[in-house]
Amino acid sequence: MIPVIIPHYQNTEQLQKCLAHLHRQTLPPQIFIRDNTHHNVYFTAAINEGLRQYLTHPQVHYFILLNQDMYLNPNAIAEMIKFMDTHPQCGIGTPLQLHNDRPDYVACAGGLEAFPFGKHRHGPLLEFTQDQEIAWGNGACMILRKTMVQEIGLFDENLVFIGSDSDYCFTARSRGWQVWSMVQARGAHELGGSSEITNISLEMLKLKDMIYFADKWLTGNLYRRLAQEPQVLTPEQVLGIEDVLKHSLERLQTQLQTQIK
DSSP states (O other), X not given: OOEEEEEEOSOHHHHHHXXXXXXXXXXXXXXXXXXXXXXXXXHHXXXXXXXXXXXXXXXXXXXXXXXXXXXXXXXXXXXXXXXXXXXXXXXXXXXEEEETTEEEEXXXXXXXXXXXXXXXXXXXXXXXXXXXXXXXXXXXXXXXXXXXXXXXXXXXXXXXXXXXXXXXXXXXHHTTOEEEEEEEEEEEEOOOGGGSOOOHHHHHHHHHHHXXXXXXXXXXXXXXXXXXXXXXXXXXXXXXXXXXXXXXXXXXHHHHHXXXX
């Protein structure tokens, strides 16, 4: 059984089109929809709700996370699973996202810069002929290995709307898992709310997400808020302490090599 987890918000036409493409899959999925229309827990919490639904199911080995504006080709799920089955170190896989109005153009084939709002590899479809290990994948469609999720945990719900995809990929890679772009698995991405500024409240959510992302991955401010020594560790002092630790490590390595000889 392969669960497909869809966070749904307002646009029923997109959802129905997404479901129609899922019903055409050569490998039929189990569909889980978290309707955020009336009780909006936002993207990340909706994904986690779906993951919890199936995390202990013995017949589930993978999860597919899917935006309602992402329309998978009929063989996409089968191709994703085939790839994951043959790449046991891959914890997260992402299909090629084709431009919805230009099926010969790839809008996203893996993440480049993650901060502040994310950039992606893109270009003519003919240029994407090889599967490629990537830094992070776009959350419009991901396949996750269950054993990885069990090891690294659920998505960080401090990122309620954007940034959760790159955050989760970096977390996975920090624990030894790989993230890949899979060229034989494809779908058309129409692009939805996360790519547009539609209202002030939405823009505020996006900005708060990126501030938290920076605190978590880039500045050390999150550590300072949680730790005992927040006033001690300026960026310059951290670099100085790192240098001391590196020199100590080099000295011990030299001593060990001398003892071996």
